[in-house]
Amino acid sequence: MKRKLRMGMVGGGQGAFIGAVHRAAANLDGQIELVAGAFSSDAKRSKASGKELYIDPARCYGSYKEMAETEAALPADERIDFVSIVTPNFMHFDVAKTFLEAGFNVICDKPMTLTLAEAKKLRAIVKKSGKVFALTHNYTGYPMVKEARELVKKNKLGKILKIVVEYPQGWLLSALEKEDQKQAAWRTDPKRAGSSCCIGDIGTHAENLARYITDLKITELCADFTTFVPGRLLEDDGNILVHYDNGARGILHASQISGGEENNLNIRIYGEKASLEWHQEHPNELVVKYPDKPRQILRRGNDYLSKAAQDNTRLPFGHPEAFIEAFANIYMAAAKAIDAEVHGKKMPKNLDFPNIEDGVEGMAFIETAVKSSKAKAKWTKFVKA
Known part of the structure; x- marks a missing residue:
């Protein structure tokens, strides 16, 4: 520059x-x-x-x-x-x-x-x-998320069979929007948040994380939305079954009424050769699991990581990096x-x-999930982005 x-x-x-x-x-x-x-x-x-x-x-x-x-x-x-x-x-x-x-x-x-x-x-x-x-x-800015993506790109996991991605929070367990809490007020208001609260706000992060790491796209899904807090206008919990374009199956769960949870975004990706596990609340570690040998724990800042992970690391190993650095x-x-x-x-x-393409895909995901949650059919085809 x-x-x-x-x-x-x-x-x-x-x-x-x-x-x-x-x-x-x-x-x-x-x-x-x-x-x-x-x-x-x-x-x-x-x-x-x-x-x-x-x-x-x-x-x-x-x-x-x-x-x-x-x-x-x-x-x-x-x-x-x-x-x-x-x-x-x-x-x-x-x-x-x-x-x-x-x-x-x-x-x-x-x-x-x-x-x-x-x-x-x-x-x-x-x-x-x-x-x-x-x-x-x-x-997607976390170094170990980039490492996970590189392992998938290099076929270290083999064919992806299943993705389980979760984003539970508990902060909307009560009707904060009625207590003049600014962040709750607009997120639960359809005029300002759109057609979805929980899935639109945090479920999109879960979907984007899975797509970023695996490069797989959803072909159809089956969504169950629930509004647990009386009087709330949009859902505060969502559970979605997913079919991906390579034949893989997925489970995506997002919740804002899971009491005791803070910001527990996590993902598990299961392949024919190996599997991955990453937790946002412990972002400096990536777990690699194998069917026939001990699991590995890869840690941010080490020389054995990919260039993509190292290029997005600021501090030496043993000095934690987190949310602001990823942002x-x-x-x-x-x-x-x-x-x-x-x-x-x-x-x-x-x-x-x-x-921009990620933004359009995200909105297509929200629209498909909302449509599915209201439909009588078991599966809803992914809306064309």
């Missing part, structure tokens, strides 16, 4: 959770600088948030439309290089569309849009714009592409970050 990339942010102001995570991740490697933002739909709160972040008051905007228009009018050596979108789901499409059409690269939180129809429209806009679009499925790996991979786009350079090879 010739200089730091200039980042703008939409959302993520006072009281927001994920905005601070994005800022920390983007800042971790010293290659990105936050210079502008529309941090809230309320102009006063946006200004106040910008002040707390030491942003020039002239670049703390009252709306994202004002931000896109004003930034686009600035000289090339002053305007932002990309925008990070950290709003609730219902705003993602229009914010991304606005900035792409104004000539800016985009990094967007997941799920990508409110509906599959919006996702397909956004894909067309991205292709027409020629800009970089990255989606923060941050769990930062997504930002840094996207930053390489954005830097090439901004400076008119050839796009680097083997870019490894979730993109």
Whole structure:
């Protein structure tokens, strides 16, 4: 890079959770600088948030439309290089569309849009714009997830037979949305979250993780959605049987009412030769299991790991890395592409970050799962992405 990339942010102001995570991740490697933002739909709160972040008051905007228009009018050596979108789901499409059409690269939180129809429209806009679009499925940024992917690519597991991926949480066991809890309020509101709460919010991470490691796609699924908390408008628990395109079978379980669970995303992949197991709450270890010899525990930071794992590691072995570093790996991979786009350079090879296609697949997964949960038929064909 010739200089730091200039980042703008939409959302993520006072009281927001994920905005601070994005800022920390983007800042971790010293290659990105936050210079502008529309941090809230309320102009006063946006200004106040910008002040707390030491942003020039002239670049703390009252709306994202004002931000896109004003930034686009600035000289090339002053305007932002990309925008990070950290709003609730219902705003993602229009914010991304606005900035792409104004000539800016985009990094967007997941799920990508409110509906599959919006996702397909956004894909067309991205292709027409020629800009970089990255989606923060941050769990793919963990070094040991990348190691798992490399082992599958090198056929160390043989043919994949079964995938079991789980994402249990317990934080929505009570009706927090009725207690003015901001994060619960929008996630359980169909107008802001879309057609799904639990599967849309965390089930998409489980689906994306399985697809990223194995490169297998779902052909059909059978979903059972339940809303356990009385009065809640969307599901808070989902259990899905899955058929994959190589004949493998899968079980995907996501829950936000599993009391005592915190953020227990985990995956087990069973092949003819060997199997893998990885837990997000213990991310520095990858377990490789064999039918005829002792299991191995591979640990982050060691020289025996693949280049993909080592390239996404910052600290020596024995010094734990975790969530922020994985998030930062997504930002840094996207930053390489954005830097090439901004400076008119050839796009680097083997870019490894979730993109517009991952966003469309994620929305197709949500739509298929919602459709299946309401259907009388046992199996529902995967909606075309």
